[in-house]
Structure formats: C-alpha cells, structure tokens
Amino acid sequence: xxxxxxxxxxxxxxxxxxxxxxxxxxxxxxxxxxxxxxxxxxxxxxxxxxxxxxxxxxxxxxxxxxxxxxxxxxxxxxxxxxxxxxxxxxxxxxxxxxxxxxxxxxxxxxxxxxxxxxxxxxxxxxxxxxxxxxxxxxxxxxxxxxxxxxxxxxxxxxxxxxxxxxxxxxxxxxxxxxxxxxxxxxxxxxxxxxxxxxxxxxxxxxxxxxxxxxxxxxxxxxxxxxxxxxxxxxxxxxxxxxxxxxxxxxxxxxxxxxxxxxxxxx
Amino acid sequence: xxxxxxxxxxxxxxxxxxxxxxxxxxxxxxxxxxxxxxxxxxxxxxxxxxxxxxxxxxxxxxxxxxxxxxxxxxxxxxxxxxxxxxxxxxxxxxxxxxxxxxxxxxxxxxxxxxxxxxxxxxxxxxx
Numbered sequence: 001x002x003x004x005x006x007x008x009x010x011x012x013x014x015x016x017x018x019x020x021x022x023x024x025x026x027x028x029x030x031x032x033x034x035x036x037x038x039x040x041x042x043x044x045x046x047x048x049x050x051x052x053x054x055x056x057x058x059x060x061x062x063x064x065x066x067x068x069x070x071x072x073x074x075x076x077x078x079x080x081x082x083x084x085x086x087x088x089x090x091x092x093x094x095x096x097x098x099x100x101x102x103x104x105x106x107x108x109x110x111x112x113x114x115x116x117x118x119x120x121x122x123x124x125x126x127x128x129x130x131x132x133x134x135x136x137x138x139x140x141x142x143x144x145x146x147x148x149x150x151x152x153x154x155x156x157x158x159x160x161x162x163x164x165x166x167x168x169x170x171x172x173x174x175x176x177x178x179x180x181x182x183x184x185x186x187x188x189x190x191x192x193x194x195x196x197x198x199x200x201x202x203x204x205x206x207x208x209x210x211x212x213x214x215x216x217x218x219x220x221x222x223x224x225x226x227x228x229x230x231x232x233x234x235x236x237x238x239x240x241x242x243x244x245x246x247x248x249x250x251x252x253x254x255x256x257x258x259x260x261x262x263x264x265x266x
Numbered sequence: 267x268x269x270x271x272x273x274x275x276x277x278x279x280x281x282x283x284x285x286x287x288x289x290x291x292x293x294x295x296x297x298x299x300x301x302x303x304x305x306x307x308x309x310x311x312x313x314x315x316x317x318x319x320x321x322x323x324x325x326x327x328x329x330x331x332x333x334x335x336x337x338x339x340x341x342x343x344x345x346x347x348x349x350x351x352x353x354x355x356x357x358x359x360x361x362x363x364x365x366x367x368x369x370x371x372x373x374x375x376x377x378x379x380x381x382x383x384x385x386x387x388x389x390x391x392x393x
Contacts, residue, residue, distance in 0.1 A: 054301070120345055229345070237315065
C-alpha cells in the first residue's frame with residue numbers, strides 16, 4: 001500500500017512533469033489580422049496591385065496546362081460576376097488554405113494537445129492535433145472544406161499537414177478563382193517572428209494540379225489594445241444573395257428587393 | 267425605370283485612390299461595384315443598418331429638380347468598422363452627410379462606401 005504522503009508526492013511530481021510542456025508553448029495570445037489582402041499569392045499577383053475579385057486579376061500558381069485552363073475559365077467567370085464562390089452562399093466554410101487569409105480577426109490558441117486557429121470572419125476553425133496522432137485513416141477520411149490537420153512543434157514553430165480537401169468541388173483559394181485538386185496536401189509552418197508578426201508559410205503539394213510544390217507566406221499583425229472578437233455570420237442580414245443558377249450576385253434594398261437594374265427589368 | 271443620373275452627382279476617376287475605409291467585401295463578389303470610379307452623394311440619412319455581413323447606409327439624395335432617390339451604400343461589418351472608430355450611432359436618421367462611393371456598374375442606386383463627411387465637413391467617424 002502506498003502511503004498518502006507517497007501518493008501526494010507522486011501526484012505532485014506528475015503535475016510538475018506536465019508543466020514544462022505547457023510552458024514551452026509560445027505565447028500567441030491576442031487578436032491578429034491578415035496583412036496584404038486576400039489575393040493568395042501576392043508574389044505572383046498580376047497586376048501586382050491586384051485585389052482578389054478585380055476583373056482579370058490573377059496569380060501564377062505552378063499549374064499543369066489543363067489546370068491553367070481551368071483557372072483561366074474561372075478568371076473569366078469572376079470578371080463576368082458569374083463565379084460560383086461557395087462562401088457567397090452564407091454558411092459554407094472558406095476551407096483550407098483560404099482560411100489562412102480571411103479578413104477580420106484571428107486567434108491562434110495553443111493548448112497542450114491541440115492548436116486552434118479561429119477566424120472571426122466566417123467563423124472558421126482549423127483544429128490542429130499536436131498529441132502525436134495520425135491523420136484520419138483511409139477508411140474514415142472524406143473530402144471536407146477545412147480538411148484534417150495534425151502537427152507537431154519544432155521549437156516555437158507549429159508544423160502541420162492538412163489533407164482531405166474537397167478539391168475542385170469546393171476548395172477555392174481566393175476570389176481570383178484559383179483552385180486545387182482533392183489530392184492536394186498542405187504543409188504549414190506557423191510561428192511568431194522576432195518582429196512580433198505571426199507568419200504562416202504554406203506549401204501546397206498537389207500531384208494532380210501543380211507541377212511543383214507551391215509555397216506562399218501569409219503574415220498577420222497583432223491588433224493593438226484589448227480587442228474583442230465579435231459575432232459574425234453572413235446569413236444575419238445578407239443583402240447580397242447569389243443566384244444559384246447564374247452565379248450573379250444581387251444587391252438588395254432595405255425592402256429585400258434587388259436594386260440591380262437588370263433584376264428590375266426582368 | 268429612371269436611369270437619369272442625379273445632377274448632384276460628381277463623378278471622379280480615382281485610378282489609385284487611397285481609401286480611408288474599404289468595406290471588407292470578403293463574403294461576396296464585388297464585381298457590381300466600379301472601383302475605378304468615385305461618386306460623391308450629398309443627401310440625408312434615412313437609416314443605418316449596423317449588421318453582418320455588411321452595414322448599410324440608406325441615403326436619400328435630392329436632384330436639382332427636387333426628385334429624390336434612395337441609395338443603398340454597403341459598408342463593412344461591425345467588428346472591423348468598430349475598430350476604426352465607427353459606432354451604430356455614427357449615422358443617425360436625418361443627418362445631412364456627403365458620402366463618396368464606388369458606384370454600381372449598372373447605374374443602379376447603390377455602391378460601396380469609400381468615405382463620408384458630416385454637415386460641418388468633418389470626416390466620419392467622429393473620434
């Protein structure tokens with residue numbers, strides 16, 4: 001029989017042993033915001049000052065020829081306001097990797113066994129398991145918007161992989177119309193830099209759509225002060241519904257009727 | 267449908283304007299707005315919807331002949347707007363304001379908010 005003193009000592013030692021794990025995790029508290037807009041790969045933005053959604057705006061992923069043609073068709077659809085962007089439907093997650101480049105606030109929450117990337121906009125959650133588990137097994141995984149993420153710590157850098165994406169059927173990288181296949185795999189290195197910025201270096205490997213790994217770095221700055229995350233839901237008062245047939249985005253007046261000229265002339 | 271553009275509109279080309287507060291048009295296409303143009307509207311606030319995913323300013327503009335037209339002006343969401351100093355009281359019904367917008371391409375009475383000044387010429391939001 002163990003004495004009560006010995007049991008107390010074992011409990012204390014066990015507790016102390018668990019402490020360093022938590023103490024090693026970097027402090028990423030606060031509310032952060034994306035730097036540089038929502039065009040995914042700004043290093044190849046064309047034109048260089050393009051915003052995602054501008055007619056004709058694009059980037060240059062290392063696409064195979066067939067996927068370059070798919071992208072060109074999407075670029076033309078964006079310019080014609082006929083691009084079926086899933087997030088315009090209100091309630092559809094933006095998915096990975098787009099979840100790493102939305103507007104509004106971000107929180108990066110470290111816990112001993114998981115890190116959570118929470119976006120105010122959407123809202124969206126990327127849950128990264130860091131407890132040593134593997135990805136969902138082949139007999140469990142299916143195509144989802146945000147995918148399945150597992151990772152580990154390399155010093156103060158969280159390294160995680162993301163698989164199980166929807167691909168062409170829902171993985172939209174940004175409003176230029178960039179897409180990847182359901183065979184895409186993300187490798188993300190997330191850290192707080194010495195200059196105080198958060199940085200996510202995301203490499204997409206996609207043997208179907210890309211000729212080589214595509215690496216993009218997104219940065220986030222900390223919002224000053226005691227910033228409060230607020231509720232955000234696109235369905236709350238959405239005055240920009242999308243025609244599910246044509247993909248056209250309408251603008252509603254306060255009475256709920258379209259103010260668009262072509263809608264009125266129908 | 268009245269397609270006559272009110273005389274009070276001043277259209278300016280702003281190829282690379284630095285915008286004080288662009289609405290976070292993340293959740294839908296903004297192809298309907300012409301970001302290369304800015305239109306200045308002088309009018310009276312009818313209402314201000316402080317909501318997700320976008321706040322909306324309803325502005326009544328009177329042209330030189332006395333005819334009025336109501337504009338729907340799209341702004342950001344309360345989270346981001348509040349961090350720039352906006353409050354749901356920043357526009358009140360009856361306020362006389364002058365608002366710059368990126369107009370809708372099809373000429374309909376709406377646009378994306380660019381900036382606003384109050385009757386005293388002070389830039390909104392008042393800090």
